[in-house]
Amino acid sequence: MMLQRIVPVTFREEIAENVFVLRFECNEIVCSASPGQFVNIRCGDACLPLLRRPFSISRVLGDEVELLFNVVGQGTRMLAGKRVGDSLDVLGPLGLPFNFGADFKTGLIVAGGVGVAPFPFLTSVLRKKGKRIVTFLGARTASQLAPTHLDDIHLATDDGTKGYHGTVVDLLRSYLDQHRVESPRLFGCGPTNMLKALTNVAQEMNIECELSLEGDMACGIGLCQGCPVERTKGERKYALVCVEGPTFNSKDILIP
C-alpha cells in the first residue's frame, strides 16, 4: 500500500563520482516495499523543482530505506545537499516489483551506471530465496562504478579503466558464451541503449528478461497519464510506467 510520509534523513554519502547514497527512516515503507519499486520524493519545499522525483528503492536496512542516485539536475542536487536530520516528503512504495518469485534458478543482473540502484534490494531478496546471482555492472569509467551489496560482480567500463573494456551487455554476452547458466532470468536497469541491447540478447538466447524503466513522470501514481511506454501486444497501445511498471518483461514493451 502506498503511503505519503514526512521522514527523517538518517545517512548521506557520496560513494562514487557524483553518485550519492541517502537513507531515510520509514518502517511502514520498509514493511511494504519489494525490489523494483520506487519512491517519489519532493526535493525542495517550494515549487522549485515543482514535481517530485522518482528513485528506485536500493536497499532496506532495519527501518531505513536506502536510495542510490546520480546528481543530474536541480532536484538531485538538492537531494544530495540534504543532511542527516533533515526531513523528506516521500510517497511510496510505488509501482510493480520485479517478478522475483518467478520460476528460475539464476538471476542475471545487468546494470548500467546508476541503473544499479534497484539491485542491492533485489539481490538480498533473491539470496533469501536461495537463487544463484551473477551481476554485471557497467559504467563509462571506473570512478562511476558503485558495486555495493551485490553478488558475483563482473565489471565493465566503456573506457576500460576497470574490468571488461566495453559495454556491460557485451560483457554479459561473452559471459553467456563461456558459461552454462542454469535456468536463467535477466534483470536489467540502465540507459535506454543498454536496455535495447539487453532485450536483443534476451530474445536471441531466449531468456526471460525483466527491465526497470525510467520515464518522465509528473505524478508517479497513475493520475496524469504522463508516462506511457509502448506495448508490443494487447488491446492498449501504451502502458503507464508508474503503475504498470517500472518493471516490465522485455517482451511486453518497445523501448523507445
Place this chain on the structure above:
Amino acid sequence: MMLQRIVPVTFREEIAENVFVLRFECNEIVCSASPGQFVNIRCGDACLPLLRRPFSISRVLGDEVELLFNVVGQGTRMLAGKRVGDSLDVLGPLGLPFNFGADFKTGLIVAGGVGVAPFPFLTSVLRKKGKRIVTFLGARTASQLAPTHLDDIHLATDDGTKGYHGTVVDLLRSYLDQHRVESPRLFGCGPTNMLKALTNVAQEMNIECELSLEGDMACGIGLCQGCPVERTKGERKYALVCVEGPTFNSKDILIP
C-alpha cells in the same frame, strides 16, 4: 560606484526574535558605501525567488558589510539559512545616502522594528563628525528589539514589555516635550505608519527629517521604474525610491 560581486559570508547570527545579522566580505563596497545606502542580494541561485532583495547597509567593519534583517518570506528565509563560507551575489552600494553632512548638532534617530538596520552605520559616521546622537527604538515586543551599536538609546514597545509603553514616535514626542534639543535633525526608518507619524512630528516641531523608505523593487538600479513614491513638489509626480532614495527629506514625499 555600484558594483556586482560574488562575496563570501563571514558571519551569521540570530540576534533577536526572527532578526538576523549577516556579514559578507567586500572591501570595494565598504570603501564606497555611505549610511542609508543599500545592497541588493540574490537570495537563491535558481529563479526562486526570482528578484533580488534589498537590504540597508547596517554597519561596515574592516572589509566586511553587515546586514540586519527580519525573516518575512522566502528570500529572507533563504538568506537566514546561509552559512559562513557560502557565497552571495551582491549588487551595491545602491541609492542615495542620508544627508549626514547637513548643518545640525543633534541627530535624533527614530527606528521602528527592523527599521533600525541603517542606523549603526549612520551612528558611527555621525560620531566621527562629532554630532550628538539620541536614538529612539521601538518594536512590538521586547524580544524583537535589536539595540546594538547605537548611542543614547531610548526604548519603546507596543506591549510595554520593555521601555516606554507605546509607539516609538510617542516616545520621541514625550522626549522632545521634556528636553531641549540643540539644532536637531531627524532620521527615521520603519513601518509606513511610523514614518507618517514621524513626518507629522517633524512638521509640527519644524525639524528637518530624513526618512529611509522601503518600496517594492524589481531592479534596485533604476531600470524598471517599479518603485515610485509620490513627490510633494516639482514637475514630476513620482520619484524612484531606488535611485532618488531610499532616503528622502520628509517634506519632499508623500508616504502612501
Place this chain on the structure above:
Amino acid sequence: MVKESFSIRGVEFKNRVLAASGTFGYGDEVKDLVDVNRLGGICTKSLSWKPREGNPPRRIVETPSGMLNSIGLANVGVHHFINEKLPYLRTLDTTIIANIAASSVQEYCDVLSLLEQQEGIHGYEINVSCPNVTEGGLNFGTDCSKTEEITVRLRPLTNKPLIIKLTPNVTHISEFARAVEDAGADAVSVINTLIGMAVDIRTKKPRLSTVTGGLSGPAIKPIALAKVYEVAQSVHIPILGIGGIMTTEDAIEFLLVGATAVQVGTANFIDPTAGVKIAEGLRAHAEQNGLQDVGQLVGALESHVAFSVIQSWL
C-alpha cells in the same frame, strides 16, 4: 459552524474545492492516500466516445514553476468508464462531474446522452479545448460560435449542471463566457492550460512529441486569476477558478476575484491531499475571520479601479 457548501443548478457540492479534470484520474487511483469524500467534487479525466490511446511519449516536461503536458486526452472511453470506473465513483460521498471531450459536436452529444442514462453522475464539465476533427482540426474552444453551438446542443440533453470549461488561449475570454451563459450553461470553468513549448537544445527537438502542450501549475496562476477576474465582470453564472492553485491562500485569491469555487489540478501530482488540505484551509480561514460561510469570500475583492482602466498597465 461555517457553511462550506455551494450548489449549481440545485446540485450541492459539500465544499468549494474540486479535483480538476485529468489530474485526479477517476478517483480510485489515490484512495489509499486521501479520503476523496472530503473533496467538494471530482471532475473525471475527459471522456470521449471511444477510448483514446493518447500521444506518444514524451508527454510531460517540467518548466519553471510549471509543467507542460501533452497527454492527448488519453482515456478509457465512456463505455469502459461506465462499466469499470463509475461503480466505484457511485460509492463515494462527493459530487461527481463527468468531463467530456470530443472531436465533433455530435460526439459531445453522444457521450453526454449515454452518461445521462447512468446513475451516479451529478453534472457535466465540457472540455472545449479539443481539435474539431470534422472541421479541419481547429480547436473548438478558440472559436466562440463553436463553443456556443456545443452549449446550445448539449443544454436540452440534460437537466443536470452543465459546466463549460474555457480555454485561456483567446483574446477575450469573457466573450466566450457570455456566449455560453446565454446559451444556457450553468457555470464556467476557468481556465484550461495555456499553449506552451520547450526545446531540448542538445537534440534540437521539441521536448514534447506533439511540439506544443498545455502549461499548468503555479507559473500560470497570475494569468488564471486575471482570466477569472475578467469573466467575473461579465457573467452571472458561477465560475470554477482553476490554474496553479497549490495552497489555501491561492484558493482565496481565486474566490476573492469572483470564483464560486476552485479546482485543484497540478498540485495533486505533488500532493494528492492538496485539495482536501485546501478545503480544510478555507474552512479554517473562514472561522478565523468570523465568516459564517466560505462563500462570503466570493467576489469580495476590494477594488476601486474602473474595469476599463485595467488594460492600460504596461
Place this chain on the structure above:
Amino acid sequence: MVKESFSIRGVEFKNRVLAASGTFGYGDEVKDLVDVNRLGGICTKSLSWKPREGNPPRRIVETPSGMLNSIGLANVGVHHFINEKLPYLRTLDTTIIANIAASSVQEYCDVLSLLEQQEGIHGYEINVSCPNVTEGGLNFGTDCSKTEEITVRLRPLTNKPLIIKLTPNVTHISEFARAVEDAGADAVSVINTLIGMAVDIRTKKPRLSTVTGGLSGPAIKPIALAKVYEVAQSVHIPILGIGGIMTTEDAIEFLLVGATAVQVGTANFIDPTAGVKIAEGLRAHAEQNGLQDVGQLVGALESHVAFSVIQSWL
C-alpha cells in the same frame, strides 16, 4: 571566428542579443556594471509624445518564477529623450532601437517622425500593447486591423527598420504577424507581457494599483516559445524572440524555434550583465558545435510533426 552579427533592413546588429524595452532604461543606468557595447542592441523604454508619470504604486509583484508589472509606460517623453538621453546613446557602439508607445495612431506617427530627424537612432520598435484612447481605450495590440493600420501609417515615414512588437494576449498571434508583414514591417518582436494579476488576501485588494499587469520572466518562457514558433510558421520577416530568457540555453531554444535574435528583459533586473553573458554564451556554443555563424541555429528545430497536429495535445 564565429559570425555573430545579423541585420534587419541593412542595419547591422553585432550579435543576436538585445536588451528588451522597459528593462534596460536608456542604457546609461548600468554603465558602471556592464559594457553595453557588447550587446547586439538596446531597445529603449517605450517613448511617448509627452512624458508619462506612470501608474501609482504598487507597480511590481513577484510571482512564482515571474513578476507582474504595471509601470504605466512611465517615460521621459520623446523631447526629453532627444535632449537628455540620446546624446549618451549616440556615444555607444551598439544598435539603438527606439521603442514607441502611443495612445493614438497619430501619436505613433508624430513620435516616429520627430525621432526620424535625429541622429543616432538605428530603428524603431512599435509597442502596440497600449490603450487606444481615441477609440474607447481598447488595446491596439489585440485588434488586428489597428495593429495593421499602425504599421501602414508608419511605414512611409522611415527607411529604417520598423519592428512591430506583438502582444501574446490574442488567440492567433500569427494573424497579427502576417498582417504587419504584409503592411511592410521589417520584423516582429514576440512577445510582450501576458495579462496577469495577484491579490493580497489580507487586505482583499489587488496587489497592483491597476488590478492587472504584465507577467514576465521564466514562468512565461514556454508560452513565449510557442508564440515564436507559431509566428515562425507564418511569416518570413525576422522574429525577435522575447520572454523569460535567463540563460544561453534559453536563448538557443528561441533561435531553434525560429527567432532570428532574442531580447532579454526581466533577467536584467536580476543580473544587468545577463544580455552580455548570453551573447558570449551563444558565441561559445557555436564554437563548441563547429558552427560558422550563430545564425545557423535559427529555425534549426528538428521536428517531424505536422504543424496541424500541434494543437491537439491536451
